[in-house]
Amino acid sequence: MAGFDYDLFVIGGGSGGVRAARIASAEGGAKVALAEESRMGGTCVIRGCVPKKLMVFASEYPSEVQDARAYGWDATLGAFDWGRFRGTLDRELDRLEGAYRSTLMNAGVTIYDTRAVVVDPHRVRLASGEEFSVKHILIATGGRPFVPEVPGAELAVTSNEMFHLEALPKRALVVGGGYIASEFACILHGLGVQVTMMYRGASILRGFDDEARGLVAAAMVARGIDIQCGVDVARLEKGAEAILAHGTDGRVREVDLVLYATGRKPNSHGLGLEALGVEIGARGQVVVDEWSQTAVPSIYAVGDVTDRINLTPVAIREGHAFADTVFRGVPTKADHELVAxxxxxxxxxxxxxxxxxxxxxxxxxxxxxxxxxxxxxxxxxxxxxxxxxxxxxxxxxxxxxxxxxxxxxxxxxxxxxxxxxxxxxxxxxxxxxxxxxxxxxxxxxxxxxxxxx
Structure with missing residues (x-):
């Protein structure tokens, strides 16, 4: 397409953006660039699904060893070496990030390891000040953890930091009741941490089948996780040797770590979209139609930044459908029905x-x-x-x-x-x-x- 530096410029190197860039370039014949200000691979690969699942695996071994003894094995389990696990985890994430980067380079995509913003419907600017003219822009900047504005919130961590802890705490408070909170409560407990889970709602895993989530909650309690519903954090305070979590029930809980897993919000702020007429929803989501197109015809968005179904495989499908539609001449809508x-x-x-x-x-x-x-x-x-x-x-x-x-x-x-x-x-x-x-x-x-x- 004559007159433009790039046919497609993707902002965001997560699962959806990488898939869209690769298909548009390798199969659609487009000249494509992608900018990522953090690590290639996005939330799922670097600070989400992948490292979390590896932590799940690590946390399951104590109960498996206990079962092994019942099956006749003379099995024992020593202490968990967090430093050793974290080192192996870091190397694995480095390998995966390299694989994502190689995939893009092999597809002919130009990579910019910096932040990019939208200047106008056909122009983007890098943090260095360099600007490019582009035919199409794809916003694939994902989401970020949301932490409520409570006094002392700076003492807490989010899921982003959980994979980089210097050491495991002895006592942890997990605030939230969704799948991220529930998963990390189980992970920490499996690794030997005393876990309290605080959720302002009536029962955890809201939105899932009541019978199913009730069984999960009962099993978590039976394993030793203290689930406290109907209560929230009023404020956090730094004590002499612990974090003091003041609850709305008047109780003060002494813990070594507070993890906020109270939801996520789209990463749409500061990209320059509102000034161009791109509609931003109440939660900060980039509003798109069934083709992932915004109100500005040259600007599209896929993945968690659109706040449709915030799952990695959905972002990949949306990115692929976008590339098929715009660059391969195969009009395709991402199917959001019956997603497991x-x-x-x-x-x-x-x-x-x-x-x-x-x-x-x-x-x-x-x-x-x-x-x-x-x-x-x-x-x-x-x-x-x-x-x-x-x-x-x-x-x-x-x-x-x-x-x-x-x-x-x-x-x-x-x-x-x-x-x-x-x-x-x-x-x-x-x-x-x-x-x-x-x-x-x-x-x-x-x-x-x-x-x-």
Whole structure:
């Protein structure tokens, strides 16, 4: 496209921006540049999904060693070496960042390791002052942790800092009740930290199926995590040897670490978008249409900065769809229907489709659920329970939702999501022969509804 320095300039080197840049360049033949002011890979790779999942793995070993003893192994576990783990983690993140960078370079994308802002609909400016004329601009700047304005908030950390702690605390307060708060509460507890979880709502994991999240919360409490709902932090204060967390209930809790996991907000501030007529929503999200296009035709946005479904695979799909539409001549809309998700608590929670509560408003439904003690930990003497649940439309018998709580729930829900996405009915599940002995066989052996709503 003559007259422009670049056909596409991407601001943000996370999953969505990198995918869009690569496809536009390698498959769309576009001249592409990408600017990232931090580390290549974005939240998921550097300070989110990937390091968090590695911490989940690390935190699971104590209970596995306990189970091993029940199975006859003379197994013991020494102290957890945080410094050793963190060093290995840092090297792995460096490797992944390098892989992302190589992917872009191999696709012919020019990389600028600096901040970029939008000057006008066809011009961007780097922090160095250098400016480029561009045909299209893609905003893919992701989101950031949100910390409420409470006195002493500077004493707390967010999920961004959790992977860089100098040492593990003995006592931690996790503020929040969403999936990030719940996951880190389980991680810290598994690593030997005494964990209190404080959430102003009635119960954690709001938005997930009530039966499923209730089982997760009960399991977390049974493992030793102190979940306190209906209370919030009034202020934080630096004590002589601890952080003093003053609650709205009047209690003062002494802890060594306060982690705020109270949600995330889009990274749209300071990019110069509002002055150009790009609509910014109440939460700071860049408002886009179904093609990820803003009110300014040359400016698009994908990923968490749009605050649609804030999941890495969704950002990747949005970035790919944008590149297909604008540069490959293949008009494509990202599909936001029936997106599966997993919460890597202990036990895990996997979910796709409607919860029982959400489905009630669509007409009569049938609930098929089975909760039981799984064979592996039952043998080891644990009281763990798993849940297999299907939400079924009574009239059409279509499976509207599937919810799984238990080990490997994230892996199982990925496969169940295929069936739900295809519009499978309860009869389709019933016709499927069970794989025995497995936990997941319960999904295809539940013949009668536990209740009708």
């Amino acid at each position: 998700s997993a919460v890597f608590t202990q036990p895990e929670l996997g979910s796709v489709g409607l919860s029982e509560e959400a489905a009630k408003g669509n007409g009569p439904i049938e609930i098929f659920s089975a909760s039981f003690r799984p064979m592996k930990t039952l043998f080891a003497g644990r009281q763990d329970r798993v849940l297999m649940k299907l939400v079924v439309d009574q009239a059409t018998q279509r499976v509207l939702g599937c919810h799984i709580v238990g080990p490997g729930a994230g892996e199982m829900i990925q496969l169940a999501a295929i069936a739900v996405k295809m519009g499978a009915t309860k009869a389709d599940f019933d016709r499927t022969v069970a794989v025995h002995p497995t936990v997941s066989e319960e999904l295809v052996t539940m013949r009668k509804p536990t209740r009708q709503v």
